[in-house]
Amino acid sequence: MALTSDQAVGMLRAAAEPTRLRILALLAREELAVLELSRVLGQSQPRVSRHLKLLAEAGLVERFPDGAWVFYRLSGAAPARALTDQTLALINPDDATLELDAERLAGVGEERAGQASAYFADNAERxxxxxxxxxxxxxxxxxxxxxxxxxxxxxxxxxxxxxxxxxxxxxxxxxxxxxxxxxxxxxxxxxxxxxxxxxxxxxxxxxxxxxxxxxxxxxxxxxxxxxxxxxxxxxxxxxxxxxxxxxxxxxxxxxxxxxxxxxxxxxxxxxxxxxxxxxxxxxxxxxxxxxxxxxxxxxxxxxxxxxxxxxxxxxxxxxxxxx
Ligand SMILES: C[S@@+](CC[C@H](N)C(=O)[O-])C[C@H]1O[C@@H](n2cnc3c(N)ncnc32)[C@H](O)[C@@H]1O
Structure with a gap:
């Protein structure tokens, strides 16, 4: 389904902000909870939540509650996803800001993987x-x-x-x-x-x-x-x-x-x-x-x-x- 011009402007406006663009680039890698995004971006949870709210209202991201946590992922709807993918594809893959975010995200992932691996190692016998x-x-x-x-x-x-x-x-x-x-x-x-x-x-x-x-x-x-x-x-x-x-x-x-x-x-x-x-x-x-x-x-x-x-x-x- 194609977008109306108002919807397109809404999406472009939402994406056209440095932190929100970084959020889109991170969510293109994996679905993330607010706490994780806040750690990677180095910004407070309320601030990150405000950005996420704007992205969700514009239809660029989807929010899904999971127990007491709320996860976010890129919208699965075709026009919104195409706009995000095309925008991110225009950015130099070596862009220093996005590269640093990707490194920080990998660090969060490694920490999580280390905790999970220790958990399974400790509990294998039981x-x-x-x-x-x-x-x-x-x-x-x-x-x-x-x-x-x-x-x-x-x-x-x-x-x-x-x-x-x-x-x-x-x-x-x-x-x-x-x-x-x-x-x-x-x-x-x-x-x-x-x-x-x-x-x-x-x-x-x-x-x-x-x-x-x-x-x-x-x-x-x-x-x-x-x-x-x-x-x-x-x-x-x-x-x-x-x-x-x-x-x-x-x-x-x-x-x-x-x-x-x-x-x-x-x-x-x-x-x-x-x-x-x-x-x-x-x-x-x-x-x-x-x-x-x-x-x-x-x-x-x-x-x-x-x-x-x-x-x-x-x-x-x-x-x-x-x-
Ligand atoms: C809850 S146990 C379930 C094991 C088994 N399927 C069962 O039902 O008894 C989860 C298993 O997934 C493994 N696991 C977790 N992350 C994994 C990954 N990324 N790739 C492969 N195995 C993974 C853990 O090491 C663990 O053995």
Whole structure:
């Protein structure tokens, strides 16, 4: 949909201010909370919030509350996104101000990654007990088995495989499997678990879900179980997971429905407090997946969390037609 001239002027005005341009450049890298933007920009939260309000009113950014935090991302609407992308593309990639912001953002990201990595290293031994704290694990696993289908699968890829629970749950249905995780402590435990379960063709790799180095369409079953809520860029991780799904194959994302257990951020390094169906569906359809199925699993106790299983497939017939 094209813009009216008033809308175009509103967007140009909003973008035509140094801090707001810097904010747009930062949000082009990843979705960010006000606190994080304020740290990178070196400006107070109220000041940054005022800039964000103007950008949101002009339709250049979207605001989404997540528990007590509010995140911002670039607008997904075509004209607004095109205006932002084209404006940023005109700027010299070596621009000193934006380069410094990118470095500061990388610093914030590294700090977060360091805290998450220490958390997983410290908790690897206890992870199997901790996983069940807020969920009805048996019901969730039964639903995952059902959502995956009987197979047999040529290759299962489990991204953020942790102690290997999804590999031992689903591995017997796959001829080969790969588990990938950023934590070497988690991988060590997974190796022992996978061996104890007698899964022979199961490879455990150290790697980042955002850059798996696995080939396009290498798996007919990809699972991302309780990983996205730790990530700075869950949309990019979902796109990378979808990229691995072969035509006719299936992706399962298992995570929490939106919730307000704010302590999970401070004590357990969660970044996002759950995901909405529409957010996950948008990511998966952008990545070319269809046939969405959603299952909701209520918590084991009243203070627990609802687990969601979002399933989608890469349509083999459609891929043939496009090709
Ligand atoms: C909550 S655990 C879930 C593990 C497993 N999927 C399960 O359900 O038991 C999250 C796992 O994601 C891994 N992880 C976090 N960020 C990652 C990243 N960027 N790339 C790969 N693994 C990551 C952590 O090391 C951890 O093992």
């Amino acid at each position: 992870w199997d007990e901790m996983r069940v704290l807020h969920t009805a694990e048996a019901a969730v696993e039964a639903a995952i088995l059902e959502a995956a289908g009987e197979g047999p699968f040529q290759r299962l890829v489990d991204l953020g495989s942790g102690t290997g629970r999804m590999l031992t749950l689903l591995g017997s249905r796959a001829k080969a499997s790969i588990g990938l995780d950023l934590s070497r402590q988690m991988l060590n435990i997974a190796r022992a678990q996978v061996a104890a379960a007698g899964l022979r063709a199961c490879e455990l790799r150290h790697g980042d879900i955002l850059k798996t180095h696995l080939a396009d369409g290498c798996a007919d079953l990809v699972i991302v179980h309780q990983v996205l809520h730790y990530l700075a860029d869950p949309a990019a991780a979902a796109a990378e997971a979808a990229r691995l799904v072969t035509p006719g194959g299936r992706l399962l994302i298992v995570d929490f429905a939106p919730h307000d257990l704010e302590f999970l951020r401070a004590e357990h390094r969660h970044r996002r407090l759950g995901f909405s169906d529409s957010e996950i569906e948008r990511w998966l359809s952008l990545a070319g997946l269809t046939g969405f199925q959603i299952r909701a699993l209520p918590p084991a106790a009243s203070a627990g969390l609802t687990v969601k299983i979002w399933g989608a497939t890469r349509d083999a017939a459609r891929v043939r037609l496009i090709a």
